[in-house]
Amino acid sequence: QKEVEQNSGPLSVPEGAIASLNCTYSDRGSQSFFWYRQYSGKSPELIMFIYSNGDKEDGRFTAQLNKASQYVSLLIRDSQPSDSATYLCAVSSNDYKLSFGAGTTVTVRA
Amino acid sequence: DAMVIQNPRYQVTQFGKPVTLSCSQTLNHNVMYWYQQKSSQAPKLLFHYYDKDFNNEADTPDNFQSRRPNTSFCFLDIRSPGLGDAAMYLCATSRDNEEQFFGPGTRLTVL
Numbered sequence: 518q519k520e521v522e523q524n525s526g527p528l529s530v531p532e533g534a535i536a537s538l539n540c541t542y543s544d545r546g547s548q549s550f551f552w553y554r555q556y557s558g559k560s561p562e563l564i565m566f567i568y569s570n571g572d573k574e575d576g577r578f579t580a581q582l583n584k585a586s587q588y589v590s591l592l593i594r595d596s597q598p599s600d601s602a603t604y605l606c607a608v609s610s611n612d613y614k615l616s617f618g619a620g621t622t623v624t625v626r627a
Numbered sequence: 628d629a630m631v632i633q634n635p636r637y638q639v640t641q642f643g644k645p646v647t648l649s650c651s652q653t654l655n656h657n658v659m660y661w662y663q664q665k666s667s668q669a670p671k672l673l674f675h676y677y678d679k680d681f682n683n684e685a686d687t688p689d690n691f692q693s694r695r696p697n698t699s700f701c702f703l704d705i706r707s708p709g710l711g712d713a714a715m716y717l718c719a720t721s722r723d724n725e726e727q728f729f730g731p732g733t734r735l736t737v738l
Contacts, residue, residue, distance in 0.1 A: 525686065551726060560717055560729040609725050613658055613677060616670060617669035 521608050523618035525556040532625050536593040538621050543587070547591060550582055550589045554602045555581045561605055572597070578598030596625045631667035633718050639736045640708050644680070648703040648733045650718030657658060659701040660727065661693060662717040670717055704733075713737045 518561045522542035538552075549568055553561035565580040567573045567589065573580045579592040589608075593600055606618040631652045640646045650659065657678050660669035674683045676695045690712070692704040693726055697732040715734050 549724065550727075553729075558734075560715075560732040563726055563728060566726050608726060613675060613682075613721070613724055614672060615670075615727060619669055 519547075519608065519610065519616040521606055521616045521618040523604075523606050523621045525621070526603075527622040527624055529626060530596050532596060533596060534596050536596050536600065536623050536625070537622070538591040538593075538604050538606070540589045540591075540608075540618055541587055542589070542606075542607070542608045542616070544610055544616075545584075545587065546610045547584075548561075548563045548607045548611050550580070551593045551607040551609070551615070552578075552580060553605040553607060555605060556602045576581075593623070596623075599625050600627050601625045630719060631720055631731040632730055633716075633733050635733060637734050637736070639675070639738065641693075641738050642692075642709065643707045646705050646708055646735065648705075648716050648735070650730055651699050652700045652718075652720045653699070654722075654728065655698065656722050656728075657698070658718035660719040660720045660721075661691075661701070661703050662719065664715045675702070683701060685730060686722075690708055690728055699704065704717075708735070708737045710737050 524539045552565040554562045567580040568583045577594045581590045603620040603622045605620045606614040660675040661673045664670040694702045715732045717731040721727040
């Protein structure tokens, strides 16, 4: 059983602050790591993917991966009210399947 | 724009009445997935097709079936929906083991 755990929410941050989301996974064979954003009542939207150790930046989003610690994180800089959503961490082990965490709900206060 | 399309967006059915949900994609991806997502839960994989090869998850009830007549289309058939099958059904596609892209989902209500 592949376990993916995310820090429990909800996470409330003021507008303009950094939101930090954490995710750990149990399968050391995991190779691909994804962050999806899901607004209430909508489908998941891919916002970041990372395959190698280190940081990957895309606009206000930075994904960080540490395979030795089996840890992946997402930083949202300059948080905006439109970032209020549930963020799902997903992990793949090259078997065409995604293992999802339970999600962290982020609320950005104006 | 390349995309994943699901129809209908909302489906209401009666207890025990068969229902079919459809998914189409213009991404030309070879892998298609069906997920079930209930409120405040992560998506749960039901099955996936790698090209024409069907892969069922061990805990997917027999009540759920799928068809993929060609690369672009995939169907989810629920033979006898129960109240517990009310959920959002999500179709996703990927090229091999790369990132998955989700359609907008079909919200199923069972009366």
